[in-house]
Amino acid sequence: MKDFKLLLIVAAITGILYWGVEPLAHSVMHPAVAPADYGFSDLEKIDSSKGNAAKGAELVMANCVACHGIKSQGFDAPMDHESASASYGVVPPDLSSAGRIYESNYLANFIKNPTKAAHLTHKFNESKPYPMPAYDWMSNEEIADIVAYFASIAPEKVSNQEVFVDACQRCHSMKYDKLLAETPEETLKDYMGSKAPDLSMMIRSKGEHYLHTFINEPQKLLHGTAMPRVGLNEEAEKQVVSYIESIGDSKKDERESLGIKAILFMMVLSVLAYLWKHKIWKEVE
Structure with missing residues (x-):
C-alpha cells in the first residue's frame, strides 16, 4: 500500500509539471498567433478567373522574361545564377510552376506591388528598392491576364522536391539532399541582411506547426525578419513541409512506433x- 501511495505522489508531481509548467513555458517561447491565412485576406482582391491567358502571354513576354526564365515554355533564364544574384541580390525564380504553387490573388498582388505583398516594406524602400519593380502602373485586368497565363502553363503535378526548389532554393540549401542555394551565401547576406539557414534539420528544431505558420506569414513569429511572405497555396505549402520532413526526419514513423x-x-x-x-x-x- 505504501508503494502504491508513493507511485500516486510521483504520478501527481509528474502530471503537474507536464500539464502545468510545460504549457506555460511553451506559451512563453511560442506565443499563440492567428492561424495561417491561405486566402491572404489582407490583400486587394484581383480576380484572375476571367483573365485572358493569350493577352497575359504577350505581357509576360514584354515584361517578365528579361529577368525570369520559363523553362517549360522554352525560355531559359537570361543570366546564370552568379550574374543574376550579383545584379539583383537574389536569383529570380523560374516561372514555369508559378500558376501551380502560388495562391492566385497573392500572385496578382505580388506582381502589382511585391514589397507590400511579401510584407517587406520594413526592409525595402526608395533608398533600398526591392529587386523586382512594382507593376502597379498596369491595370488589374492586365495583371489578371498575366496570372491567367501562368495558370494556363502550370503543370498538373509537381513533386514535393520540385515545389521546394521553385519556392525555396533561391535562398535556402537542403544539404542533406545535396541541394545548395542558388544565390551565393554572402550575396544573399548583403541582400537580406542575414544568412538564410540550411533547412535540412528545420523540421526537428521548429516542428511542423511552426513551419506552416512561418512560411505563410513570417512576421507573426519573427517580427522584422527579412524572410518574405512566400504566398504558397495551402497544397504547395504542405508539399514543402512534407519534403523538409522527409529529409530532416525520415525516421519519424519508425521513431513514433518505437516510442509506443x-x-x-x-x-x-x-x-x-x-x-x-x-x-x-x-x-x-
Whole structure:
C-alpha cells in the first residue's frame, strides 16, 4: 500500500509539471498567433478567373522574361545564377510552376506591388528598392491576364522536391539532399541582411506547426525578419513541409512506433518489478 501511495505522489508531481509548467513555458517561447491565412485576406482582391491567358502571354513576354526564365515554355533564364544574384541580390525564380504553387490573388498582388505583398516594406524602400519593380502602373485586368497565363502553363503535378526548389532554393540549401542555394551565401547576406539557414534539420528544431505558420506569414513569429511572405497555396505549402520532413526526419514513423513499444515495455517491466519486490519483501517479513 505504501508503494502504491508513493507511485500516486510521483504520478501527481509528474502530471503537474507536464500539464502545468510545460504549457506555460511553451506559451512563453511560442506565443499563440492567428492561424495561417491561405486566402491572404489582407490583400486587394484581383480576380484572375476571367483573365485572358493569350493577352497575359504577350505581357509576360514584354515584361517578365528579361529577368525570369520559363523553362517549360522554352525560355531559359537570361543570366546564370552568379550574374543574376550579383545584379539583383537574389536569383529570380523560374516561372514555369508559378500558376501551380502560388495562391492566385497573392500572385496578382505580388506582381502589382511585391514589397507590400511579401510584407517587406520594413526592409525595402526608395533608398533600398526591392529587386523586382512594382507593376502597379498596369491595370488589374492586365495583371489578371498575366496570372491567367501562368495558370494556363502550370503543370498538373509537381513533386514535393520540385515545389521546394521553385519556392525555396533561391535562398535556402537542403544539404542533406545535396541541394545548395542558388544565390551565393554572402550575396544573399548583403541582400537580406542575414544568412538564410540550411533547412535540412528545420523540421526537428521548429516542428511542423511552426513551419506552416512561418512560411505563410513570417512576421507573426519573427517580427522584422527579412524572410518574405512566400504566398504558397495551402497544397504547395504542405508539399514543402512534407519534403523538409522527409529529409530532416525520415525516421519519424519508425521513431513514433518505437516510442509506443518502449512505453509498453516499461509498463510491463514496472509491473514485473513491483511483483518481484513484493515477493522478496514478503519472504523477508
